[in-house]
Amino acid sequence: EVHLVESGGGLVQPGGSLRLSCAVSGFTFDDYGMHWVRRGPGKGLEWVSGISWNSGSVGYADFVKGRFTISRDNAENSLYLQMNTLRPEDTALYYCGKDIGLLWSGGLETWGQGTQVTVSS
Amino acid sequence: QSVLTQPPSASGTPGQTVTISCSGSRSNIGNNDVYWYQLLPGTAPKLLISRYNQRPSGVPDRFSGSKSGTSASLAISGLRSEDEADYYCAAWHDSLSAWVFGGGTKVTVL
Numbered sequence: 001e002v003h004l005v006e007s008g009g010g011l012v013q014p015g016g017s018l019r020l021s022c023a024v025s026g027f028t029f030d031d032y033g034m035h036w037v038r039r040g041p042g043k044g045l046e047w048v049s050g051i052s053w054n055s056g057s058v059g060y061a062d063f064v065k066g067r068f069t070i071s072r073d074n075a076e077n078s079l080y081l082q083m084n085t086l087r088p089e090d091t092a093l094y095y096c097g098k099d100i101g102l103l104w105s106g107g108l109e110t111w112g113q114g115t116q117v118t119v120s121s
Numbered sequence: 122q123s124v125l126t127q128p129p130s131a132s133g134t135p136g137q138t139v140t141i142s143c144s145g146s147r148s149n150i151g152n153n154d155v156y157w158y159q160l161l162p163g164t165a166p167k168l169l170i171s172r173y174n175q176r177p178s179g180v181p182d183r184f185s186g187s188k189s190g191t192s193a194s195l196a197i198s199g200l201r202s203e204d205e206a207d208y209y210c211a212a213w214h215d216s217l218s219a220w221v222f223g224g225g226t227k228v229t230v231l
Contacts, residue, residue, distance in 0.1 A: 047220035
């Protein structure tokens with residue numbers, strides 16, 4: 001069974017940094033692209049970032065470009081999101097997701113339960 | 122403001138059919154597959170409709186997706202109390218090279 005478990009969320013001040021992690025099991029991690037998606041309080045889902053199976057291709061939503069960095073460690077079956085210069089509007093539940101294919105343009109297939117990030121002073 | 126447009130709410134009585142619309146443009150829905158997700162409180166989002174309007178294994182055939190031009194729809198037939206949830210559409214956006222979502226539709230079973 002496919003499992004994705006996010007961690008690393010918490011309370012951080014504006015301008016601060018956090019690193020989210022996503023541990024996966026139940027599938028061959030390096031056969032699939034991966035994503036980060038968030039849902040802010042009272043808001044809908046927003047795609048944040050995607051990465052291909054071999055890290056050769058990555059993509060970001062405009063609102064995180066230059067601040068967030070997605071990465072993966074296929075040996076550790078883990079996905080990461082380094083978040084810098086955090087803003088209050090980044091407050092959200094962050095989900096990691098598995099793509100249906102090698103890249104990050106195929107579609108999100110399976111999701112984790114999310115980790116909460118709160119940016120506040 | 123979401124790139125894809127969904128009604129904020131929809132409702133029906135048990136057994137009825139509820140249809141949720143998702144409107145976009147040629148750059149997203151018009152050129153690409155539409156995905157539908159169900160969000161229940163405290164649980165991981167669940168994929169209901171995948172590419173080619175296919176249902177993943179385990180999704181009841183009460184859920185069906187369709188697309189025409191730059192709009193898509195999710196139909197829930199034989200509505201059940203456990204279908205009360207938030208539903209989101211999503212599609213790849215060509216010019217943004219990004220995934221875009223609808224604002225979500227809260228389905229209430231009366």
